[in-house]
Amino acid sequence: MSHASSPSSTSAGAPHSGAHATDSHGHDAHGHDAHGHDAPAPAAPARRAKERRAIVVGASSGIGAALVKQLVREGVDVVAVARRAAQLEALAHDCAGSPGRVIPLTHDVARFDEVEAAFERAVRELGGLDLIVYAAGLMLEVGPNEFDTGKDLDMLGVNVGGCIAWLNPAANLMRTQRSGTIVGISSIAGERGRKGNPVYGATKAAMNHYLEALRNRLADWAVHVCTIKPGFVETAMLAQARAQGRTIKGAISAEDCASAILRAARSGKNEVFVPFKWRIVGFVIRNIPSFVFKGMNI
């Protein structure tokens, strides 16, 4: 049975249906990169986290990587799941010396059939599970007149399929143990159907719906589900948008975003915009009448 083996030796010869898709379209996820601003170990003793064991899916860069670093600094053992083994290794290296352990698990979230076994291995390695964060995300560049089903389904696979495949077993485990926190990193993009990237927005709206339903389903079992809707965060995804000529100001760092996420999850918030100002933006966007929205270039 699988629990004897180490999660880092993941399953069968790995991935890569999704890998092709992502690579060939040269994008990535919430993705992001820590871009060298790896936070140094804090001088003050780290706060003792309320969780002891966590899984972060989509951990190789950006918000996911920042979350892993912060959690291990606080003494949490983290299974860091991502497709790119080299970046996971680098992350583990960066976190060496922290009070918590990083256990890398190479896995392509679009390989849904491998998730149950990978999840079980991760939980057995950790000896339980208190927190899971689904931070994997894929936003492919889509032209204004482009309707590419292949790209769209790739985004659907990573953002929705992978999310369901990972959070279903986590939800079931946490229900049976009557404790735990589930965090899904959605996006402000799920608030409205914008013309820019129809399916990316649709996947985030689907995530919101799914996470809300999980929250309601698990409430009686003392399991909390927190939906995070980040605005602009300094990640590879943002760098990609800038490279396409968009002007983006006021982005927060992945580290600040990670701190805000953990604060929100620990304080039992249901749905949080990060940073807060995006709640106002979200409210406005949700309430623009359709006949106006149609003509807007956002």
Place this chain on the structure above:
Amino acid sequence: MAPALRSLSVAPNRRIPERLEYVEGWGMAVGAFASVLRPRSVEEVLECFSLAAQRGHPLVLRGGGNSYGDASMNSRGLVLDISRMNRVIAFDANSGVATLEPGVTIEKLWKTILPLGFWPRVVSGTMFPTVAGALAANIHGKNNYAVGTIGDACLEFDIALPSGEHKTCSRTQNPDLFHAAIGGFGLLGCFTRIVLQTKRVHSGDVRVSAASPRTLKEMMDYFEAHKHEADYLVGWIDCFSGGDSAGRGLIHRADYLEPGEDAHPEQTLRVAHQELPANIMGLFPKSQVWRILVLFNHDLGMRSINAAKYVAGRLESMAPPYRQSHAGFAFLLDYVPNWKWAYGRRRGEYGLIQYQPFVPHEHAHAVHSEILERCRRAGHVPYLGVFKRHRPDPFWLTHAVDGWSMAMDFKVSPSRRAELWKLCDELTELVISAGGRFYFAKDAVIDASDAARFLPRDRMAAFAALKHACDPQTLLEGDLYRRAFREWIDNNA
């Protein structure tokens, strides 16, 4: 289609659905993480056995997970959950014979047969056990003294054995396996088809009356005086009450209605007539009632609730008999969903255990009185006590005696866990010395040497021999087996 999505239709790499879960006893005081397999056919059950052998991990069988202790959990291996094999294969509305897949719950059974004018002969206090779990535990109901256990209502079953065989058993075909597997706690094989005889009823209601005995002696006298004509008898005891009123409580008696007594059986036999109300006073959702019970889940609170129930019972006993639906009378434990959470929801630390000694008639009054007294002296008073009359049955490891049982719910907390277990050990000594027995579906504390003292010697030897024949690699073992069986089975090898 894009490669990523194509994976959606790829068969999972685990053919039999398998999932990591926290698997605990119903009382929540014991539990462990385990991979849970959910086979959907006989072939898949046999495949689970092969899988366990191949992985070198033992397997425990689990039905609805309603055993209070560790009967269906496995801290060192796999769990085979039978709940997906849950079809009613056939029901003969002339004879009342039901042929069921093992994962059919008692709820599904009664909801299927009641509209046709039948009711299960034996049901537990909750409707959520599966028939396989019920048969493996050989459950009894509030009519045990009259009709025996569920094993007595079983005509035949098929069982898949870890040895790879698939056998049909009845009182005439493979009778040894029939009498050993019923009450054998899933240690010999997995039921795959169960045939039960059910009872014809002429109404969806029963006639209920109450009596309010002031002592344990009065309660036992009432049972003895009425056991020949009453269809159901169940006693509740206020375990906080001592001195002259020790053992005071409330008895409910229920009787089936005769043909013609119910003017509208077609109405009362409907499932809708049986359903327990979802709200209290039409407003407050029952699913949240446990949160209120939390406020009373301490000695003072429970002393008050028990006293109030006794007073209410005295008033009820003065009222004339009334009619109640079968489900309403039978499934008292289902009135408040998840009421056990009032004992604490934190995994593995809090919860409750049930301790249910069965004592032969001649010693029952003395032993049960002494048990109540010792509990009070030790400061571990059961928050709920239920008293029943029993009769012997032919199943090898049966708990039933010609006597009386008292089921007691004890609160478990981390700080008092060890002393509670010690108290139970003392009580166990008392019970076994009086020729009493225990029921593994309710138990969490008996060890194998205790079990070897109360189980009949010849039956232990025969059971051990069957275990070796049916399960030569000892694939079927869980926490209960390791705690209360292995030692005497090995000694009888």
